[in-house]
Amino acid sequence: MNTDTPITWPSADFSRVPFAIYHDRALYELEQERVFKGPVWNYLGLEAELPKPGDFITTRVGDVPVLVNRSQKGVIHAFINRCMHRGAELRRETCGNAVLHTCVYHQWNYTLEGNLRGVPFANGVNGVGGLPPDFKKSDIKLHELKIAIYKGVIFGSFDESAEPLHDYLGAAVRGEIDRLFSKPIRVLGYQRQRIGGNWKLYNDNVRDPNHGGLLHMFHATFGLYRLSQVGGARMDERHRHNISYNSLGSDDAKAQADGYSGMAKVFQPDYQLKDMRMLSNRQEFPDKVTLVILSIFPNCVIQQIANSLCTRQIRSHGVDEMELYWTYFGYEDDDKSMTEHRIRQSNLVGPGGYISMEDGEAVEIVHRATLRQLDKHARVEIGGTGEIKDSPGLVTEVPIRGFYSYYHELMGFEPASSDARA
Template identity: 70%
Template sequence: METQTISWPAKDLSRIPFAMYHSPEVYAQEQERIFRGPTWNYLGLEAELPSAGDFITTVIGDTPILVSRDEQGKVHALVNRCKHRGAVLRREACGNAKDHSCIYHQWRYSLAGQLESVPFQRGMKGEGGMPADFDKSKIHLDELKVEVYKGIIFATFSAQAEPLLDYLDAPVVYEIDRLFAKKIKVLGYQRQRIFGNWKLYNDNVRDPNHGGLLHMFHATFGLYRLSQVGGAKLDRKHRHNITFNQLGTDDAEANAGYSDTKKVFQSEYQLRDTAMLQNKKEFADPVTLVILSVFPGVVFQQIANSLCTRQIRTRGLNEMELYWTYFGYEDDDQAMTDHRLLQANLCGPGGYISMEDGEAVEIVHKASFTAQDQHAIVEVGGKGEIRDSGNLISEMPVRGFWSYYCELMGIEPGSAEMAKQAAAQTPLQKAAA
């Protein structure tokens, strides 16, 4: 479906067109207006490339990125694509090198992305090679603007992007300061392939309501229930979201709220080993879970003592990958590191909770394909103004994501033209009337 024929009947974004998850035209525009637009994109953690010559490869949307630390210690975000014929330059996930050479024709670049040598540039015996006016000094890998905050590396393609801290805004900066108050150490990675559009995961992670309904491990064993103290905070543009809760703040009365589906306090369900559920107190506040999602594609997580980043990597219209980077603090003792690694089992492709998020994205993607003239209903927590929530029974941050998304994509939800389109019934609806 073409972008201009997609209907957005609700100005407050309480209706999301299913076509937005399935349109190739929309997907192409997102790459340009969102990922290569005025957004700050997470690339990784400085702890992953501490020394000169260290590098990691990642993506911003579909664009391959090489993050490279030069001899002076400066971190560069370079498009990971040789300027010669466009081949991917670095194919490893990470490493250490003196320079970066393309496998195709061995064009060699400095750690900062400057072209340094071309094999047979002058040819042989006066024959072949590059023309005499070829100037290596004028060829540099495309470079992005980088800002590093608390050891987190962000980059943007756009000269018009706000400064990083303005983009993140105070509530997000507060949570980053809390989570990255100490020096971190990376503990490991997981990758989770999900066959669904990348925005469905953004919807998922901005929806505290599902956390206590889909994730029955959470609800049954009490790590997260909708009946607990918690809420959702948003930045001034509603594009980012912080969901938080405090385990142990509810009791069997929660069953009243859950009664339509199932009870969460059930004596027959017990874990023999409860270490997985343990929160070893390490923050000054009583918050035991924080899911901080930053537009357009990264999540920072604290679930009890499991800390990680989740990067959303697009893989075309119908597929995405979650790239999980687990971390602890440099001053953790072995017991704490072991505990964090144990709780890492909550997440990733086989995680006690994350497996279900992948499944949820896939079943929405699959079923909504044949309903592209219809809309998702997003009203839990209220309609109208998008605001913070003092409880977890809300999906308001989902509307926040879409409001900034529409701003960047040039979509005006609820405009007269859109409303007219929405009013026009489909043949099926006419037949049913």
């Protein structure tokens, strides 16, 4: 593989992750082809964002701008958001409603099916200039992605050979989507966040149940998530996706006392909030699970933290920068008080969220400290080494090994050797 620095995986069970993968520019270019344009399904958005014909959103697959719209016939299409004339970004808004997409540069315009419809001054002026006689408008279409929708969640793929979305997600992930999208949703709002680190570091973060009760003081102190609670992590058969979950209030008192003793910076049992409604969970699912972080390879997280529901899209912006795009939602049948509660709890996450503010920082401090350590690697052993399999409990990071086992295969790395673990 043509990378800037030689990259070797020192351990066949992916319990060592080479730091070079977060910094290698040539590898980043290959990832755009082999991961984001490879045989995967990328999260694009939610059907609820496009209720009416003509509705559109702009989104991204890796670093490729993508435009998603609903046609007059009601069909959802996704295109590369690039004008077929000289390549300008066609839609610059984040969302809207339109009959046509008109490029700002020279006003070429396209139908919602992606067909070129109009070119200004096509015949020039008084027969001078304009398009050549062999120009055929009907030959020009926006580059369309294959799309598939599961329970209103829209995914797109550049690769015709991608397996059906149903199989790609697998039963466990479908089950979680079924749970969170069991009835019509309503989008409540958005946040966007730039993080100075490689996009895979965020995938690591969301597949790391262990950090949730250690990095996040708010979680541990107020009990939304503690390592001493009932929970775990479950992967799909290929280990590329992961579901981390736990139940608020299920603490094992002894485990809590033993585990958090002496960790005053993490766990402050005497802290109170002036408005404790921030912490309340209004039971709305037919189970005791109060937190779910569902990570879908390669760019999607779907979250339930108490009553805060959202999707998080991971967008790469070069090897050393990423964007998180947060879409908050509730259900169409929520009453006013529930909508207010969800909006209140939306402050738990996002760029300044009481919990997830630290995740952006975690990505950045790893990115920074590993920049000149390209021959070194991360240790990923918590929860066990060897075979990648679900492990009960929250003190695990096995799903990170799962992510890299699939990433490694997709990228076509040489098989990892198992003799150089240090």
